[in-house]
Amino acid sequence: MARLSVSLRRRWRELYHRSSIQVILSLFFTAVAVVGMVFLGLTLFLRFSASNNALLVENSQRVLSQVNLNLDARLREMMRVSDAAYYRVIKDADLAEEDIARDLELLYYTSRESLVSIAVFSDSGDLIAAAPLAVLKNSVSPEREGWFSAAQERIENLHFSTPHVQNLFVDPDYRYRWVVSLSRHVELTRDGAIESGVLLVDMSYSGIEQICKDVDLGAGQGGYLYLMDGAGEIVYHPRQQLIYAGLLEENNASAAAYADGSHNEVFQGQRRQVTVKTVGYTGWKLVGVVPSENLWDNYGQLLLFFLFIVFFSVFLLVLVNLRLSAWITAPMKKLDRAVKELEAGRETVDLKVDGPYEVEHLSRSIQSMVSTMRHLMDDILQQEEQKRRSELDVLQSQINPHFLYNTLDSVIWMTENGRTEDAVVMLTSLARLFRISLSRGSNIITVAEELEHARHYLTIQKMRYKNKFSADLSAEDGVEGLYTIKLIVQPILENAIYHGMDYADGDGKICVQAFREGEDVVIEVADNGPGMPEEVVERLLDQSGVYAAAGSKGSGIGLRNVHRRIQLTFGRAYGLSILSEPDDGTVVRIRLPALDEEAGRRYRKEGGQ
Template sequence: METPTILAMFSKNNSEHRHLNTNRDYLKKYLLKLYPRTIQSIILISFTLVSSVCMLFLGMSMYQRFEGRSRQMMTDNSLLMLSRTTDSIEDYLRRMRRISDAMYYDIIKDMDFESEDLSSEINLLYEANKDNLVSFALFASNGDLISAAPIALQKEMANVTEQNWFTTAFNKMENLHFSTPHVQNLFMDETDYRYHWVISLSRAVDLNYGGKPRMGVLLVDMNYETIQQMLEGVNQANSSQYVYLITGNGQLIYHPKAEQISLGIHDENFAQAAGYDDGVYEESFEGEKRIVVVDTVSYTGWKLVSVTPVRNFYLGMKSTRYFVILVAALTGLAMIIMNQLVTWRVTEPLLKLNESIKNMEAGNSDSAIYIGGTYEVEHLGKTLQRSLDEINRLMKDIVIEQEEKRKSELDALQSQINPHFLYNTLDSIVWMIEGEHYEEAVFMITQLASLFRVSLSKGRTIIPIEDELRHAENYMNIQKVRFKNAFVMNYEIDPEIKGCLTVKLIVQPILENAIYYGVKNMDEDGEITLKGYRKDDDIFIEVIDNGYGIPSEKLPYLLTEDKRASKNGSGVGLINVHKRIQLRFGDSYGLHIESEPDEGTKVTIHLPAIPATEENREMLEKGGLRYE
């Protein structure tokens, strides 16, 4: 009975092992089907994954950087706003101190209270400053009222000596003391039954009673509404943050929600804010993160505090976040399309080479050789490699020859300074020096030097439009001196286009044509306008003159090699410019000419709007950017 049992177990184990191997083979075949096996698939997936990761990392980095910069800008704006508000409050308090000083040092110090009355002087000073004051008052050390303005009756129940401003004045007699906002409860005004919220400015003063010194307290009740309106204006102008004012020990002076705080509906972190030095802090209060900016009001020790909840910042970033996501999505889509195009361009030659092996095996000796694969194919490839190398060498020579031919053609078309123009300019400079017109000669030499500087451009053929326009302006400045301002030159250039790239020396030849074949021999004053603007993704530069114009029968041939258009030579420069533009940017760009006899001519230069970066310039120099 034992043997059959062992055989049964062995059979069962073999069955399970075969089943496991079958499942493993099936899984392996399934994974092989999923795994990309063609070169095109591998490159496409690899490029897409790498570019997606890079784009995601770049997008997150740029967003975080933008978020940080935006947050820093908000903080800087808070600092600037707080500094300006502090300056306004300090200026107001400084004026109040000057009023108190004027009352004390100019009036009270020089008065004998035993024989003189303070009423007229205190009323006069009050009238001069009543817009910012509620009252003036002078008290004796026992609390008796000596004088007050405006004229008012002291309340019978008002115990002056127990008032905080009174006791503080005697505690530190050498200083001026600012109180917190409170309702004035000293006087009864028969003409005004309102409650006045004031900030009291008090100081201990020396009083002269017939040569006997006594002590008193000078009280200036400032109108609290002045500071309140100041801070309310700041809060209304900044919806994402709010500002409040406290004393150095955390007592409230102003808060936009002062009523809610007094009723216990709202709370504020006064104690912690009072302990902050001037600067920027991040804190968490009642579960809310916020940015706190503190600035101290000089002399008083008051602290002006700006609070910006972090959630307000992120609400402002919401549209930016959506914009970044949209840009990332569009960029991702563009990259997928670009990856497909690049993959196709990269793998197509390889697929053709693979097909060429089949052609070679079929006996097609004209097909290209692929070295690799089996030993037989590799041996066959090496045997024919010498011939293939020769073919490749010849092909490279052809490519180099064509490139040199293109460069030679471009250099031939790249017109430089007309020797005749240079001769006439130097002759004019000599004439100016001989005629002792030194300033004009210096101006001509300066303009000519700048003209050469742009013309050379360190050997570059692609320059910013700003340099091209400067070159044109230098050229026209020289021509205006040569022709003794026989024409007027106008410039209407949109600054937006100056930061884009152009082929060098395309405006000056057209301006030269406008002078020599347009306005040079006009009886009346000629006028040339150089206009530049951007429209969508294109740039247009127009040279407009009010000269004799071009006959309609010549217009169709101006931008061709047809000699009927250039009997007087005016068409050569235009063809030059037109070809150079099209060599760099494609046939969609170049010149467009409009003209009417006796009405003038307008030549329009059409260019793509390419930002003037070093990378774009180098690619254009190499012929790597085409906008056809």
């Protein structure tokens, strides 16, 4: 608990320091009023919700009572037909002398809208009379039917069956009708003797379905009503076919034990309000089901009204508080905006602010501080630019003397040995090479000029190494016209020759390719030399010091020199990458931005050349 309190206080302090004065003032005034309104509103809302819930329960019970009355009327009509058939037809007739079929038919036609058939059977299941159909199917045994055995077992009661297809009689129209059967034990008179029998009255199921379907429980979508017998067997359900098919389940077994009234239950993870009403004479139960989620749908308008009042009140409070706090904090906000513009790098910012004495004094102090900082920043930028130029110049100066001394030694050696023609060719290539190196003082040249510089360098080195290796230079269309910093390929070639071609015996090969790769230019230098292990590759571009393999030639500048120059000019996204495996050669990739003439001119100006 103590840790939670400390954490909350820390977060509150962080929020306090990040917020403006206007926001803090507005929040404090608004929070007090909003808490009061929300508390009062929730109290009223919960009170109204409870009342509305009670009204919904009452409405469900009222709807079930109305359905019960309609069912009761339909069942009473069925019972009246049964009583009329028994007491007016069967009781007054001696079956040995009279045929009661005509009387049953007349009785049927008086109630044919709700009846399907009336039939009288003997105690053994033989048909005595029926209307309107009077021929039993050969495959039917009435004495095995549930309604027949129920009438014989409890002779003092009327028995109502669950819905089933009427399949006793031969129907010339081949119709299958869903019925609810009322069966009862009757006493038959034959030759003055009394014997037992069963009276069957089939009521059309559509009548019950018509009464129960489309019942509105007043809870929006999701509420429904179903009918079951006393044992929990479903008589009517709006999704009865799905239940019979096993695609849907109903909690009718539990509902059968509910007393009349309203109950709350959880079925298949859903909370529901269940209202139960028993139908008289039958023991059937009407069950109204309303998911609890739908009860809340009835509170929608009340909740929307409550939210509207709260949000509207909060809006007014925030508007008033913001206006008041804005008037108080306007000078500070203006000064804050000016400081943010300075932070964003804007050159000219109006820092003069009218307001209380403290704000004006702060404004003048900031103006003085900004002026001093700008002078200091200009000095620092000039120093950094000079430092960068000096570093580039030092790196550049490390390349030219190194190669010049080695080449001049070769020219002297050729001249002393009478190879004047070779010396002339080498000096010519050396002159052209240094003409490109000078580039009229510019550090930025075209890729074509850089490749030409590399070609002259390779001419000199092939003569020095007596054609131990061959070289191939190529460039993709459009690449030669792009711009790069100068003298970046020659040190890579020097490294490839000294470390890769020194022991070649005429089979050495160096390939130089320049091509576009997205928005970049890649110059790739590949050789078929002995290659290097991974740990050597990792240390080649290490800026912490100079690394040279044991027994190797060269100045130790090479790759790191080029890598450093590229990154100083274009940024750390560019530079060298090395791929090498022992006995599998080496590939050095130089990655540069693709600079057109305008971009190259801009870098030339930044370099001060």
